[in-house]
Structures are given as C-alpha cells and as structure tokens.
Amino acid sequence: MTRRIERWREAAVAVLVLAGASVAGAPAVSAQATPGTETFNIVGLRMNKVTLYKDCSMDKGVAFSREDLEKRKPWRATNDAKTAVYYWVKLDGGDYCVKAFAVETDRVVPVVKDEECRTRVAGRPPKTGAVRGVGESCN
Amino acid sequence: MSRPVAHGGTIVSDSIAVSEGPSSSTRALVQFVFLAALGALLFNFHGISLHLTPWSQAIVNAIVKYTYDPTGQQKTLVVLFREENLATLHESFPISYARHAEVLEALAVYEPAAVFVDFAFIDQRPGQDVAPLSEAICSLRASGVAVYLAASPLPGKAGGDGLRDGLDRSCFTPVDVQMDTEIGSSGVLTYRACKDLTGTCEPAGLVWTPAFAMAAPQVGLARADAQQMEIIWGNRASALNESWMDCTSDGTFVHLRQMLKENPLASKRKCPHTNTISVLHLLGHFDQKLKDQVVKGNAVFYGGSFEMAGDRVISPVFDDLPGVYLHAMAYDNLLTFGKDFKRAEQHGLSLSRVVNGLLLLFTIVLLLLVDQPPAFARRLLGRLGTVSPRIKWATLAVAVACVALTAFTHTSLLAILLLVPLLLGVVALLHLAATHPERRPSARQFLWSGLLGVMILLGAVLLFLGVDARYGIEAALLLVLLPGYFVYKALVARDVLFVATTVLLIGAAVVSFLPPINLGPRNIVAYVAFFEVARTLMRRADSAARRYFALRREQPDPASWGVSAGILRAMDWLFALCIRGDDEEVHA
Numbered sequence: 001m002t003r004r005i006e007r008w009r010e011a012a013v014a015v016l017v018l019a020g021a022s023v024a025g026a027p028a029v030s031a032q033a034t035p036g037t038e039t040f041n042i043v044g045l046r047m048n049k050v051t052l053y054k055d056c057s058m059d060k061g062v063a064f065s066r067e068d069l070e071k072r073k074p075w076r077a078t079n080d081a082k083t084a085v086y087y088w089v090k091l092d093g094g095d096y097c098v099k100a101f102a103v104e105t106d107r108v109v110p111v112v113k114d115e116e117c118r119t120r121v122a123g124r125p126p127k128t129g130a131v132r133g134v135g136e137s138c139n
Numbered sequence: 140m141s142r143p144v145a146h147g148g149t150i151v152s153d154s155i156a157v158s159e160g161p162s163s164s165t166r167a168l169v170q171f172v173f174l175a176a177l178g179a180l181l182f183n184f185h186g187i188s189l190h191l192t193p194w195s196q197a198i199v200n201a202i203v204k205y206t207y208d209p210t211g212q213q214k215t216l217v218v219l220f221r222e223e224n225l226a227t228l229h230e231s232f233p234i235s236y237a238r239h240a241e242v243l244e245a246l247a248v249y250e251p252a253a254v255f256v257d258f259a260f261i262d263q264r265p266g267q268d269v270a271p272l273s274e275a276i277c278s279l280r281a282s283g284v285a286v287y288l289a290a291s292p293l294p295g296k297a298g299g300d301g302l303r304d305g306l307d308r309s310c311f312t313p314v315d316v317q318m319d320t321e322i323g324s325s326g327v328l329t330y331r332a333c334k335d336l337t338g339t340c341e342p343a344g345l346v347w348t349p350a351f352a353m354a355a356p357q358v359g360l361a362r363a364d365a366q367q368m369e370i371i372w373g374n375r376a377s378a379l380n381e382s383w384m385d386c387t388s389d390g391t392f393v394h395l396r397q398m399l400k401e402n403p404l405a406s407k408r409k410c411p412h413t414n415t416i417s418v419l420h421l422l423g424h425f426d427q428k429l430k431d432q433v434v435k436g437n438a439v440f441y442g443g444s445f446e447m448a449g450d451r452v453i454s455p456v457f458d459d460l461p462g463v464y465l466h467a468m469a470y471d472n473l474l475t476f477g478k479d480f481k482r483a484e485q486h487g488l489s490l491s492r493v494v495n496g497l498l499l500l501f502t503i504v505l506l507l508l509v510d511q512p513p514a515f516a517r518r519l520l521g522r523l524g525t526v527s528p529r530i531k532w533a534t535l536a537v538a539v540a541c542v543a544l545t546a547f548t549h550t551s552l553l554a555i556l557l558l559v560p561l562l563l564g565v566v567a568l569l570h571l572a573a574t575h576p577e578r579r580p581s582a583r584q585f586l587w588s589g590l591l592g593v594m595i596l597l598g599a600v601l602l603f604l605g606v607d608a609r610y611g612i613e614a615a616l617l618l619v620l621l622p623g624y625f626v627y628k629a630l631v632a633r634d635v636l637f638v639a640t641t642v643l644l645i646g647a648a649v650v651s652f653l654p655p656i657n658l659g660p661r662n663i664v665a666y667v668a669f670f671e672v673a674r675t676l677m678r679r680a681d682s683a684a685r686r687y688f689a690l691r692r693e694q695p696d697p698a699s700w701g702v703s704a705g706i707l708r709a710m711d712w713l714f715a716l717c718i719r720g721d722d723e724e725v726h727a
Contacts (some may be wrong), residue, residue: 003417013250022383046425047244047247047248048289058237081622084227084228084419084423085228085419085422085423099241099244099422100422100423100425101243101244101245101248101423101424101425102244102245102248103420103425104425105424108424109424115223115227115419116223116330116383116417116419116420118383118384119220119221119223119383119384119385120384120385120445121219121380121384121410121411121415121460121461122407122408122409122411122457122459123409123411123458123459124456124458124459125446125447125451125459127557128447130263130447131447131448131449132232132445132446132447132448135497
C-alpha cells in the first residue's frame with residue numbers, strides 16, 4: 001500500500017515537472033505585470049552604438065558607444081509606464097532615455113503594463129466609406 | 140402497372156409497339172451529353188460549385204488542421220504594428236520613418252534571416268528625413284539579413300518599383316504586393332508569384348511577390364517553377380499567440396446556429412496560425428527566449444493593422460486578418476511543401492481544369508450506370524465478374540501495396556502510386572453499379588431504417604455538440620457530420636453506391652493534391668451534390684417518360700392529344716430519350 005502511494009507521488013511529481021518544463025519551453029511574450037517603477041543597471045549594449053534622447057525627445061539624439069558605457073558602469077536606469085519601450089538614464093546631470101531592446105540589463109525588467117494582453121488580431125472591422133487621412137489636412 | 144421498356148430501339152409496352160424510338164446507345168449518348176452540359180453549366184457559371192464552396196472548404200480546413208506540417212509555422216513570424224500601439228508610442232498614422240527605422244534596428248538585434256516590410260514608402264513626406272530609414276535598411280542588410288520592401292503596384296512611379304527616392308536600392312529587393320481577389324465566401328485562396336498570372340515569372344524583369352522572393356533561395360525555386368499558388372490556410376495552434384492574444388471561440392451553440400443559418404465558415408478562428416508579436420514586444424525589453432525560439436534565423440513579416448486603412452485579407456479559416464498574414468501564410472506553404480506547393484487554377488487548358496473535367500466525367504458515367512444500367516454497359520462490365528479469383532486477389536494486393544507505399548514512403552511520385560488503386564476502385568465501382576441495381580427495401584426494412592435514421596440524427600447532434608465544445612468546429616465537421624452522413628446513406632438510405640462514389644471522389648482529390656500533380660483541394664462536395672441532383676433529375680425524367688407512354692398506350696389517337704401525328708412521333712422520340720435502362724438480355 002505504502003509502495004503504491006509512493007509510486008503515485010512519484011508519478012505526480014513527474015507530471016508536475018513535465019508540465020513545468022513544457023510551460024517553460026513555450027515562447028511567451030506577455031511578461032508578468034508589476035506596477036510601479038523599477039530600478040536596475042545597464043551592463044552592456046546590444047549594438048555598437050545606441051542613441052540617447054534628451055528628455056525622450058526624438059530630435060535630441062546623442063550617440064553613445066560601448067566605450068562610453070564602460071566609463072559609467074554600473075549605470076543606473078529606470079523604466080516608466082509612459083515611455084513603454086525606453087529606459088531612463090542619467091547622463092551628465094541630464095535625463096535621457098534609451099531604447100529598451102538596445103541595452104543589456106543586469107536582470108529581467110518586467111513590463112510596467114503589458115498593453116497587448118487579451119488582444120484580438122483577427123476580426124471584422126466595421127465597413128466605412130472613407131479612408132484614413134482623407135480631409136485631415138484640408139484646412 | 141405495366142412498364143414500358145426499350146427494346147432494340149423500339150419503345151414497347153405489353154408487346155405493343157408505341158413508336159420507333161432511339162436505340163439504347165443513342166439514348167445513353169444523349170443523356171451523357173445532357174449531363175455533361177448540365178455539369179459544365181453548374182460548375183462554370185457559379186452554380187452549385189460556388190454555393191457549396193464553404194462546405195468543401197470547411198472539410199478542407201478540418202483536414203488541414205490535423206495534417207498540416209509545422210515546418211513553415213516554426214520559421215515564420217509576423218511583427219504587427221497595431222492601432223493601439225500608435226498611442227502607446229506617441230505615433231500617428233502613417234508611421235514615421237524614424238519609427239520604422241527603430242523597428243528595423245530592433246529586428247537586427249534579434250537576427251532574423253529575412254525581413255519583409257509590408258509598408259510601401261511611395262510619397263515624399265514633408266518634414267521627415269528618409270535617411271535614417273534607408274540607413275536602418277542598409278544596416279540590417281549589412282548584418283546578413285535579406286530585406287524585402289513592398290513595391291508600389293501603381294504604374295508610372297519613378298524608379299520602376301514605384302518607391303520614393305532617397306532609399307538605397309542596393310540594400311533591399313522590391314516585391315510585388317498585389318493581392319488576388321476573393322473567391323466566394325472562402326476569401327483569398329490564391330497567391331500570385333509575380334504580376335503575370337498567365338504563365339511563369341521567367342522574364343527577369345518581373346518582380347516577385349514577397350513569399351516567392353523569400354522562399355525561392357531556401358526551397359530552390361527557379362523563376363520557371365514560380366506559378367500562381369493555391370494557399371492552404373494552415374490552422375495549427377500557436378503557443379506564442381495564445382500567450383498574449385484572446386483566442387476564445389464563439390462557443391458550440393453559436394457555431395451550430397451560424398452553420399445552420401449561413402454556412403460552416405460563418406464562425407471563424409480568432410487567432411492566426413502564424414506566430415505573431417507586436418512592435419511593443421519587439422521594442423520593449425530584449426527577450427532572449429523569443430530570439431532563440433521564434434526570431435533567429437527565421438523570416439519576419441513586418442506589417443500593420445490600422446483602422447480605416449484597408450489592407451485586410453479574408454481567409455476561409457480566420458476572421459479578417461491584416462494583409463501581411465497573406466504573405467506570411469504563402470511563405471509558410473512554400474516552406475512546408477517546397478517545390479510541390481499547390482498550383483492554382485490558371486487560364487486556358489490547365490492541369491486543374493483537366494482534373495476537374497475528369498472528375499465530372501467519372502460522375503456522369505456513374506450516373507448513367509447507377510439505378511438502371513443500360514444493357515451494353517451491363518454486358519461490358521459484367522465480364523469483369525468472370526475474371527478468375529487469382530487475378531482479382533493479385534489486383535487487390537497491388538492496390539494495397541500501392542496504398543502502403545504511399546503512406547510510408549516519401550517520393551515525388553506519390554500521386555502516380557495512388558493512381559493505381561484509384562483506377563482499380565473506379566473499375567470496381569462501375570462494375571458494381573452496372574451489375575447490382577438498386578433493390579427496394581421490404582416493409583420491415585422500411586420501418587427499421589426510419590428508426591435508425593432518427594437515432595443517427597440524434598446521435599450526430601449530441602456528438603457534434605460534444606466534439607465542437609472540446610476540439611472545435613473543424614473536428615466536429617470532420618469526425619461527426621461527415622461520418623454521420625455516410626452512415627445514414629449506407630444504413631438508412633442503403634445507397635452504397637453513393638458512399639463508394641464519394642470515397643472515390645475523395646481519393647481522386649487526394650491524388651490530385653499529391654506530387655507531381657500538386658493541385659489545391661477539389662470541391663468534392665459540389666461533385667457529390669451534382670451526383671445527387673442529376674440522379675434525382677434523371678429519375679424524375681424517367682418517371683415522366685413512363686407516364687407519357689402509359690397515356691400514349693391508353694390514348695393512341697393523335698386527336699386526343701391535340702397535336703398532329705408528326706409532332707406526337709417527335710414527342711415519342713423525345714420522351715424515349717428520358718427512359719433509362721433496357722431489358723436486353725445480358726449474355727455474360
């Protein structure tokens with residue numbers, strides 16, 4: 001009887017491990033939602049050069065290289081829900097943002113809010129008798 | 140009731156000749172021509188073929204769901220710029236060059252093998268510099284990624300590809316993004332290889348479509364091999380899509396209601412087959428697992444989904460999708476089938492039309508034999524019964540061996556192998572139809588069949604609800620509705636010939652699908668429906684002719700018919716054409 005219970009326990013553990021492995025194996029893009037601002041370190045660049053944007057303004061770009069980063073390590077950064085795909089960094093006293101995909105961080109940065117959750121990609125949009133943009137710049 | 144019979148070209152009843160009529164071979168020939176004309180009319184002029192497309196397509200969808208190889212799905216990714224992403228990224232429509240450049244930069248980090256950009260950069264944009272976009276494209280190309288840009292289909296634009304100046308042409312390949320028209324309620328089922336639909340894309344100047352341009356180097360497609368393809372819309376589940384999209388289905392009762400109210404394609408799938416991420420996923424925190432499992436070394440289709448901007452594709456499987464999915468699905472097909480991708484119907488005498496013609500011919504021949512076969516057919520096909528058992532067993536063994544070889548080997552001649560058992564099946568069915576006419580059921584059988592019919596109907600409805608709830612509408616159609624109808628036809632209607640005909644038509648569709656024929660799915664439901672409709676029509680015509688001759692026997696005087704003797708003779712001849720079968724002696 002005890003042996004049978006043990007066998008059942010082993011089987012249950014095996015099933016749990018396999019289930020865990022299969023969940024881990026499937027690629028998924030929706031990270032767990034964690035409210036609030038996170039602080040972390042940037043430890044590398046994924047490109048030879050990245051652009052930093054002063055106050056996150058796209059027309060105020062400054063080139064930043066791997067050598068520049070070496071001088072500033074550990075480089076503190078934060079994320080913000082308002083600028084979902086950028087991290088904020090300090091550079092010479094100013095606030096800059098950098099493209100999130102372009103940098104390596106010392107830990108996984110959870111997205112502040114995954115806006116894509118439960119999205120419907122396929123669907124029948126309402127039929128309209130106009131096309132986007134027509135008439136917008138007539139005045 | 141006395142029964143008029145055709146006997147050596149004379150319509151006789153109770154040994155009294157009514158009139159000289161057409162010979163049995165003339166009648167068979169005229170009936171053949173009539174059925175062929177009817178078939179051509181119905182199939183060519185959007186008759187039953189178009190109306191029954193959703194049912195055929197639903198069955199095809201179900202088969203594809205369980206048989207489509209995941210090869211293409213694993214190597215294809217759609218990156219979608221969604222309407223909602225505009226607000227999050229503080230963007231407006233049309234998306235700025237700088238944002239497109241950023242997306243391409245991000246893609247370079249994920250190291251795909253090829254990128255197709257489904258945005259056409261045609262017009263100059265005041266206040267926007269195109270240089271960062273051009274640099275991003277060239278930078279992506281320099282990192283070893285093949286880049287394809289949607290060219291303008293509009294004539295008269297500068298540069299040949301219709302794209303604006305300022306883009307470095309040495310860094311990308313322009314591709315033709317023109318979409319084929321929808322076919323009935325099934326949606327877009329074909330995909331061109333280039334602008335030219337009539338032949339191949341051999342002339343070097345012709346711009347290829349994205350899927351062909353991207354898949355050609357991988358599957359070894361030459362320009363001569365590129366023909367318009369019939370898209371097989373894969374509908375496998377995607378774990379990636381299910382991790383962030385809402386993929387819930389409408390529910391069993393909604394499916395059933397929509398199927399009965401409209402057609403089985405009224406309720407479609409909500410999540411695409413092609414792996415998809417949004418630009419927010421791409422531009423956000425770098426995801427190593429996403430890179431390793433989904434993007435690296437694969438083909439990326441970067442497109443948009445915006446309201447009131449057009450660019451939607453209607454498919455037989457999914458609710459309307461952004462247009463980029465059409466290219467992704469075509470590419471998926473090319474990777475999955477390789478050079479054996481399914482060829483679409485073309486203008487002129489194509490292989491597809493020949494196969495359709497053969498299917499129609501087979502159906503018509505069977506129609507002429509079924510129920511009341513003519514004596515000459517019984518004589519001819521009856522000889523098969525005299526073949527020695529040893530030859531019969533040997534033939535059966537050959538057929539089984541061919542089927543086994545088809546199932547367990549991978550050659551480019553699968554269709555040829557399967558053609559042998561198919562032809563043997565055709566001969567066996569013709570023999571069966573000619574030598575075993577339909578028998579009337581006894582009174583006991585009639586009652587029992589009625590009870591069985593009700594039981595099958597109830598069982599099918601319950602099973603349909605259960606299977607739909609658990610495995611989806613495709614499975615319910617394939618595993619419940621179709622077998623249920625076959626069981627009904629075989630056990631209740633006792634129409635074994637119908638079942639055998641359908642099986643052979645399905646077999647023919649499978650043969651035409653396999654290499655080296657490589658045609659898309661056939662509309663088998665339309666052929667089966669034609670078989671049933673024409674069969675009913677012929678029975679009605681036969682019964683009308685018999686009533687006519689009964690009346691003629693009772694009232695032989697032309698004056699009682701109100702017409703001249705000449706017209707009555709012509710009527711005799713005309714009605715005699717409608718009579719099926721004859722009572723000639725069969726000398727086996």
